Amino acid sequence: MKVIIGYGNELRGEDGFGVEVIRKLQFLIPKDIKLISAFCLTPELILEMLDADEIIFVDACYDEENHYALACSILKNGSNLSHHIQPQILMALMRDVYEKKVDYSIYSMLTCNFEMIEDTQKYYKCIDKVTSFLIV
Amino acid sequence: MKTIIIDPVTRIEGHAKITIDLNEDGSVEDARLHVTQYRGFEKFCEGKIYTDMPALTARTCGICPVSHVISSSKACDTLLSVTPPKAAINIRKIVNLAQIIQSHTLNFYHLSSPDFVYGFDAPKEDRNIFKLMQTHPKMAKDGIELRAFGQKIIESLAGKRIHPTGIIPGGVSNILEIEVKEKLLQEIPRAMKIAQNTLKYFKENLHKFQKEIDSFASFSSLFMAIVGEDGSLEHYDGVLRFIDSEGNVLNEAIDPQNYKEFIGEAVEDDSYLKSPYYKPLGYPQGMYRVGALARLNVATKCGTPLADEELKNFKALGRGKPVQNSFYYHYARIIEIIYGLEKIEQLLRDEDTLSENIVARGKINVSRGVGCSEAPRGTLFHDYQVDSNGIIEKVNLIIATGNNNLAMNAGVKQVAKAFIDPANITDGALNRVEAVIRCFDPCLSCSTHALGIVSSQIELRDHHKKIIKIFARN
Structure with missing residues (x-):
């Protein structure tokens, strides 16, 4: 089963990208794909992912120079555990604690605006593009 | 030397730093x-509009x-001059305790346990959650399970x-369905077992940390909390009580609506976190812990x-x-997890x-409402x-963490004096x-829930x- 997790804070402008993608996907995607939207990634999300054979994370990613560019598998710096942990930590938890290795990828929209949606047209175009890509 | 640290900005909603000031002799004078x-x-x-406040302030x-x-809804209850029905109060209490369970679990298992398991002097590459996952997978799994139980209660009773x-x-907007009640009740024994194992582990290992117990914000201060009418532990409703470091009750039953008579809020130039204090003793002598x-x-x-x-x-x-x-905050949190499960x-x-x-x-029946909870x-x-x-014309929030601001600063200073040797600063x-x-x-807007980077940086x-010197801590 495929699990798609979109996460972010919708009150923080373009940070809500992942959640918006999930909202759109829920009307388009087959029922055997599990969709999860979250404010942030938390350790217990693993329990929702244990039956997955592929996991896709959708997120907004900080980048000052390539606003609205779309990227796959952007790895962010750092490896800190907090309530807003990174996909890599969740996957490491799955591997080490639950002995389950699953393929995963991260789809990101690059943005530097976490206060507002700067260009509504471009922002929703990004959502459409990622959504279209994921339903194929 | 200038260091700019950009951490995963998409998720960071707060930053803090620690400064350690040396005196002319080169020894630690202050830390903040x-x-x-x-x-x-x-x-x-x-x-x-007031009805937006619970969702907004969440x-x-x-x-x-x-x-x-909960605090927001209670403030709104006061504005409306209504008392929620008993079922609603019970559901609010359950959800509040579930959150306490999941939050305390996060602190113990995922943030603090590497220190307990490997010790404070362990190499930093070992003192992290990844190492813990490899060497203590059951502990990591227990933490996930217990936290998930708290989250499940919140989701089942409060929607998300x-x-x-x-x-x-x-x-509240949803009734408790009997099927949900039965499902949650079935899971309590397992959660309790994890909590009791946690308590056992903590107590068995406590002897290793005597120096930290003695020096981690170990000082006299006042304490404040909500208590029930009979003085029992209470997280949802009740009266405010202040005690001093000897255990004398300074104020037995303050109505939270009148908190301003007893709590002042000082502002320091170098921090956006306010410093609440007990008014009768003034600032900063009125330092208290919550x-x-x-x-x-x-x-x-x-x-x-x-x-x-x-x-x-x-x-x-x-x-x-x-x-x-203050090291015993960890102990107190585990007791509260057990209490929370029993009470739920x-x-x-x-x-x-x-x-x-x-x-x-x-x-709207009155123009001012105060909501208070633990x-x-x-x-x-x-x-x-x-x-x-x-x-809404005016809002004042005293956030739980803010109450501890003076004590946290005093604690940082105490530990810096006890452990920092400026000539040889160790990790x-x-x-x-x-x-x-x-x-x-x-919870400095959550961002300090980070392992190994409570502060983005420490400045000497x-x-x-x-x-x-700047020590980048990530």
């Missing part, structure tokens, strides 16, 4: 925690949104795990059998006085909780002033400076306050 972010909730809520935090929803929408002015340690110091009993049994052991540490060592079971078994009468309706990290106040249409010493803050489990300054 600075919260370097401004959020402005009190200001941008002005002009909103966004203050991703860890303890339930506390904000984070930023729940089911708690509203006047009550949170799990304070609650167990202030309360005379828990009111549930297993927690009461452990409370006796906890209180014995103070030898007749309040427990002053009691409330779920209460037949009134299944009632369909879950909301009291009303219109959040995982301490007493939380929401104070709203509205016009006759319910439009273990810096880790302890951060770990003392982790004792308080602060000379006696002219000129920065001589």
